[in-house]
């Protein structure tokens with residue numbers, strides 16, 4: 312994972328690196344570092360924690376003209392200052408920043424150790440710095456290609472040499488890397504959001520470049536120069552502020568109605584004619600984490616509205632499992648970031664069997680979007696908090712629209728329902744302080760539901776666990792009696808989601824079975840009190856009664872707010888939960 316930035320600029324390279332790294336913190340924030348070059352040599356500063364800590368720690372080096380920086384999500388080696396990047400070779404000749412995983416690093420390390428190399432970090436990345444320092448080719452690009460050819464795995468790295476040259480050397484395989492070069496400033500970064508408006512270059516796998524202040528020379532793996540065409544930068548990140556909210560997560564939960572409104576606007580005139588012509592036999596919906604939960608919801612929509620075989624699979628399983636795919640299979644990949652490594656690899660696998668690949672993503676220039684036949688924007692707007700909130704609601708709503716897009720009449724109706732939902736949501740934001748206070752001290756919390764409510768329970772449990780660090784688990788209500796009841800003790804909180812009138816008695820039976828064993832029950836429902844035996848619950852949150860297929864969006868919001876409140880009560884930063892990153896770009 313991780314985010315990397317490299318800059319060549321005579322005036323502001325330190326500032327540009329810091330600004331870029333701040334934008335890349337969605338890729339991880341375990342540690343950060345910068346290496347600057349001036350006429351006196353290389354100067355490296357590293358720290359555990361965020362870019363703000365790095366900025367405090369790094370003296371200003373005004374005469375620096377090249378710099379590389381890194382924000383890390385630890386894969387190999389503990390989170391420590393020592394393992395932070397940039398990493399320099401033992402002889403101090405090269406400094407590198409790396410994003411990805413070098414899969415053969417142990418073998419490479421063993422060989423290098425035999426040749427007398429001493430390793431200073433526990434990272435896989437250090438082999439890159441060591442390999443670069445091993446040979447003394449006349450040309451540094453030869454050196455770069457020679458070293459890179461030894462690597463297996465995923466990598467995007469920037470290397471700079473301890474000399475007076477104003478150059479950065481870069482290589483890429485499977486991890487993203489982009490270059491901006493204009494007006495005597497060059498920037499290399501993991502995401503074009505680090506660039507000013509204008510054109511930039513996208514590196515492809517096994518391409519290399521020497522980036523100088525006003526020029527980029529590209530090479531293929533044979534060391535031959537290649538010409539690349541720039542693309543226009545549409546990814547400039549708006550300056551996103553908290554807008555008076557204490558955290559991005561809270562702001563983003565409150566932005567859901569507006570996001571749904573944008574989804575409505577962006578999809579109302581969308582041309583679905585290509586999709587409508589496809590002969591589809593079954594649908595696979597693939598994603599990770601929260602996006603997987605929206606796939607579960609999406610599969611329900613496809614089965615219900617199209618009466619077609621539809622199944623949701625987590626991308627990490629899809630990659631390696633026995634999947635029966637052919638040219639009539641529609642594969643839908645859902646990813647907020649569009650950069651999740653498992654989802655991208657799953658899409659690559661699917662492409663070998665079918666051309667019917669649709670991605671739903673929030674980032675138009677993402678890798679996932681670029682490899683899909685069709686991309687639908689989920690239109691959630693920038694989501695900064697690590698825990699996905701408004702994006703989930705938009706994914707579910709977009710899948711609802713997609714499943715209804717095959718006939719015009721249905722689609723029009725579906726659109727109207729999304730608009731209505733967005734209006735209702737504007738007026739529906741509840742105070743969950745008391746509920747949160749009640750459960751904040753617990754060690755273990757269960758969520759149960761049936762059908763769509765079970766999917767909501769899964770998402771509610773994920774949200775709460777990821778930012779409160781409480782062990783939360785969701786179960787299909789009917790499954791409790793098949794094992795989970797053993798975990799119910801006196802006062803164990805069980806949050807029951809029950810919005811479906813048809814099966815309300817069944818859900819209540821499961822809840823009361825847990826209560827009979829001592830559980831404290833909390834209820835989230837849209838059904839009238841006489842149907843849900845309200846007196847048996849510690850607390851009941853009543854939702855307005857909206858369309859039965861879309862109530863799942865509404866039900867999710869109090870669960871997001873609950874998670875937020877609990878995290879804040881526990882003193883956790885809900886925007887940057889420990890051990891996580893917004894875009895999981897490694898396997």
Ligand code: F6R
Pocket residue numbers: 599600601602603645646647648649650651654697698699700773774777893894895
């Ligand atoms: C949970 C969360 C993660 C992501 C998952 C996939 O709140 O944010 O579970 O949903 O890492 O990310 P994307 O959607 O970017 O592929």
